[in-house]
Amino acid sequence: MVKQSDLRVLFVVDAMKGRNGVGAYFQDLVAHLQDRVARVELVSPSLEDPHPCQGASIPIPGDATQRLFFPKMRELTALMWEMKPHVVVIPGPGIFSLGAYWAAGKLGIPVCVTFQTDYDKLVRLYWGPRLARLAGGFLNWLNRTLFRGSSAVVTISEDMLAKARQAGARHPQLVGTPLAPEFVHTPVTPLADTVSSVLYVGRLAAEKNIDRFLELAAARPEMTFTVAGDGPQRDKVEAAAERYPNLRYLGWCDRATVVRALDDAQVLILPSTVEAFGTVALEALARERLVITAPACGINQWPALGAALVVQGRDQSLAQALAELEAKSVGSRTLRARSGRSAAVLMNEQAVGHWLRVLEQCAGQAQSLPKPWPSPTLALLRRLSTQARVS
Template sequence: METQNLRILFVVDAIKGRNGVGTYYQDLVGLLSERIERAELVAPSLDDPHFCQGGSLPMPGDTTQRLFFPHMRALTRLMEEMQPHVVVVPGPGLFSLGGYWLARKMGVPVCVTFQTDYTHLVQLYWGPLLARLVCGLLDRLNLAMFHGASSVVTISETMMEQARAIGVARPHLVGTPVASEFIRCPAEPPRDGVRSVLFVGRLAAEKHIGAFLELAARRPDLTFTVLGDGPLRGEVQASAERLDNLFFAGWRSRDEVMTFLDNHDVLMLPSSVEAFGTVALEAMARARWVITSHACGINQWPGLARGLLPLGEGETLDQGLRRLEQLEPAWRTGLARRGRQLAVAVNDETLASWEDVLGQTALRAPERPAPSATLGLLRRLGARAS
């Protein structure tokens, strides 16, 4: 099928712009809208609620986030009006399950994405017994959605291995897009070496924010800034009050994130769990130096690795930063410029990969009906949200 004629509906649980997954689909839909007939995003929003967005509850383990219920009648009306060729869902959230079930009911091919390491996240926030039960449920939901999908997509080699391990025969590997403004606006490398360091992300255990705060205390000669929100907000605020060189800016919009990147020299992503690391790619697009932990999926992309400074096994943030500072100035400048070039190239490859997968998926029919248990659950949720 000609990709320019595609109509694609994305049904996503992640709040728009509030985390990596929410940012991913916000950017992807914006970019695809310029290349296909119609790309529509259904996702919760705190500032501008979507008409398919129902009520919400605090997220278990992180009250700074909300778990939204889909408005099933509104979502049904949208699908009937749009008649999408493919429905894309990152499972297994409530919005995703709603989009998955409706697509199967209407005979629309489904593309399920696998880009969050739920097992590690659950183990970080819940006790061993509850984590084991929840992980088992998530694995079953994931596998059921994979088996009913016409295609499965993921964003890193690590997630590819996990998908195969739970029974996905042929997952597709695609990249991560960059919002057009990060690429179209001119960007130049820092001119005066390393003076300022930035962290952008959820203030949560998996982001290893404590290591960044410790580094700020060890390097009073540099300026450190934290952007984001999450359950560790209080810890960050306390450190900012104690340290003269550490500033906490809270959660910021995408436009503001780009401004903060441009006003800092280095971005650090010290995560212990990170399927990809979108902000690292955004920093590369802005010609910034990027230091990543070995857990970040972005390190696995050969097309991007040459523009990063990944930490070695056992290497600390302090050691990685000093390694950057010891490089010849010309080499540092070349690294930043190369990072921007690589980010632009991978963005183009990502869009081409998505178009290819979606074009193939549109030609495939669903293989089995949606499970009756899923139908009952979604009917109850839809009734509550209506």
């Protein structure tokens, strides 16, 4: 059995760093693991700092703010051969993930698959019924294939846990979400006594239901509303910001700017119609802020976090949920915000610990994996690696 401190872990992620919840999840997790394992590497595409394993890319249909990247398989396989990870972690089924899954199988490395996106709901939202059935069926087939060939399956909410089982995962594990150090360690600004500033942070896309947030800004001109993020509905947000003097648009923001935006607000609203978890809600709780979430958000299903959230009723408007929060006493709102921070910090600690146990268990399965005959490409990489060490 490999000890946690001796682990070598490779994460191969299709999502761009910091551009969506999946990308942020692994960026934060790797940051926490760096001081706890022997070596951890993150292969993730980036526009600002391209990874050596990152190849050509094309715009994602319907969202020019994001791109679909292709991996350089020779570089990715060479990295695995040089690093010799005990575990490869992928959030399938993306092109990077599938490439890493294939290479790990060739080298006999255990694979851990994460299940963090409800593809069925997304394709139904973006495409017509016929095309959605075809695309959803194909993605479910890919997920089943990955689940069958993996050593572990990890997911982030009770709903996703049930979906993972339905998709063929034998023993999926429910693991919490880590937080970037900025959200935990930056000194907290006390919550104001009045509710006057409301914030949305996230992608500007159909599943985020940003229209409801913009309608709320129009209905409450005495309050300040702020949107931070980018996506295919950016034009709609920019147009609303020109119409409503109480609405400002910040564009895409780095972590430090998001922390400041949260600290400047009293309430974060996450009105999504599809949201497997909702990392930004956890980040807001960590900053000791009040959070209103839609019923679809997976974060609601974690009892300690759900108790600190204001979960919008299914027949309740955002305006009614906000008014309900305003009607509470200052002391009640302050107590809710403080309990939310405690719950978020605890989840962060537990998530990292749980991940270490999962990785340790996966590493222990390496001996039971088949040892496939190496392909000519891998044989060539071995010879090149040996020659490099000799020279």
